[in-house]
Amino acid sequence: xxxxxxxxxxxxxxxxxxxxxxxxxxxxxxxxxxxxxxxxxxxxxxxxxxxxxxxxxxxxxxxxxxxxxxxxxxxxxxxxxxxxxxxxxxxxxxxxxxxxxxxxxxxxxxxxxxxxxxxxxxxxxxxxxxxxxxxxxxxxxxxxxxxxxxxxxxxxxxxxxxxxxxxxxxxxxxxxxxxxxxxxxxxxxxxxxxxxxxxxxxxxxxxxxxxxxxxxxxxxxxxxxxxxxxxxxxxxx
Numbered sequence: 001x002x003x004x005x006x007x008x009x010x011x012x013x014x015x016x017x018x019x020x021x022x023x024x025x026x027x028x029x030x031x032x033x034x035x036x037x038x039x040x041x042x043x044x045x046x047x048x049x050x051x052x053x054x055x056x057x058x059x060x061x062x063x064x065x066x067x068x069x070x071x072x073x074x075x076x077x078x079x080x081x082x083x084x085x086x087x088x089x090x091x092x093x094x095x096x097x098x099x100x101x102x103x104x105x106x107x108x109x110x111x112x113x114x115x116x117x118x119x120x121x122x123x124x125x126x127x128x129x130x131x132x133x134x135x136x137x138x139x140x141x142x143x144x145x146x147x148x149x150x151x152x153x154x155x156x157x158x159x160x161x162x163x164x165x166x167x168x169x170x171x172x173x174x175x176x177x178x179x180x181x182x183x184x185x186x187x188x189x190x191x192x193x194x195x196x197x198x199x200x201x202x203x204x205x206x207x208x209x210x211x212x213x214x215x216x217x218x219x220x221x222x223x224x225x226x227x228x229x230x231x232x233x234x235x236x237x
Contacts, residue, residue: 007055007083007102007135008055008102008103008132009132010132011125011126011129011132013055014055014057014081014103014123014125015053015055015057015123016122016123017111017120017121017122017123018057018058018059018081018105018120018121018122018123019046019049019050019057019058019059019114019118019119019120020058020059020060020061020075020079020107020118020119020120020121021036021043021046021058021059021060021061021118022061022062022063022073022075022119023036023060023061023062024062024063024198025062025198025201026060026062027060027191027192027196027201027204027205028060028079028080028082028099028101028192029080029101029187029188029191029192029204029205029213030080030101030102030103030104030131030134030135030184030188031100031101031134031135031184031185031188032100032101032188032189032191032192033085033098033099033100033101034060034082034098034099034100034101034192035096035097035098036096036097036098036099037094037095037096038094038095038096038097039092039093039094039095041116041117042116042117042118043118044093044094044095045114045115045116045117045118046058046114046116046118047084047087047095047097048116049114049116050084051084051087055083056083056084057081057082057083057084057102058081058082058084058099059079059080059081059082059105059121059123060079060080060081060082060099061075061076061078061079061107062075062076062079062198062201062202063075063076064076075107076202077106077107078104078105078106078107078202078205078206079104079105079107079205080101080102080103080104080105080205081101081102081103081104081105081123081125082099082100082101082102083099083100083102084097084098084099085098085099085100086098100135101135101188102131102132102135103125103128103129103131103132103135104125104127104128104131104205105123105124105125105128106123106124106125106127107121107122107123107124108121108122108123108124109121109122110122127208130209134184134210150211151182151183151211154183154211154214154215154218155182155183155186155214157214157218158183158186158187158190158214158217158218158221159178159179159186161217161218161221161222161225162178162190162221164221164222164225165194165221165222165224165225167225168224168225168226168227169224169225178190183210183211183214184210186214187204187210187213187214187217190217190221191204191213191217194221196220196224200220203216203220204216204217204220
């Protein structure tokens with residue numbers, strides 16, 4: 001079942017309080033799609049409550065202390081709010097959802113647990129208003145020639161680094177599909193699909209602009225390609 005949700009286009013339409021789902025190693029970026037299998041009762045309650053709100057937002061965050069249980073561990077101060085864009089239940093009582101990345105946020109403070117037992121925060125979205133233009137671009141807006149040229153250079157550097165990384169790791173992919181992606185789509189797709197270290201994923205998340213994310217991604221790919229990497233061959237879609 002597809003969950004129809006109100007898509008906020010301006011900062012004033014975003015909620016001040018946000019439920020969070022701590023999950024180390026899971027990266028959500030604006031425009032990205034993250035499938036999740038929800039089975040813990042507190043997170044089933046979180047999804048159920050989120051579906052009752054107009055925006056249907058859940059904040060994805062990573063634990064800053066991987067030695068502790070993810071549900072109770074301290075989390076990084078920056079995450080990404082995702083809209084529940086698809087929802088289905090199965091016979092085992094678990095819920096399958098897809099979160100579509102909307103906008104990143106900073107945690108101002110953690111609030112008392114919700115009645116369902118999940119964690120909530122007071123969220124500040126003000127640093128990342130430009131994320132909303134990624135999911136709802138202005139059709140009248142035109143990038144300057146200089147901006148396009150910079151984007152083309154960054155795009156080329158990412159594709160080159162990706163080819164070296166995939167070759168080193170033995171991965172395969174649809175290169176025609178990758179070559180047809182714009183810069184923001186390329187950063188989002190590769191950043192979320194590649195098996196990077198949690199701290200590398202957090203670095204991608206925290207880079208302020210698409211251009212900064214692109215440079216960070218290219219650096220991560222280049223450094224990873226230089227490692228030993230004896231992983232089994234895999235396909236990245």
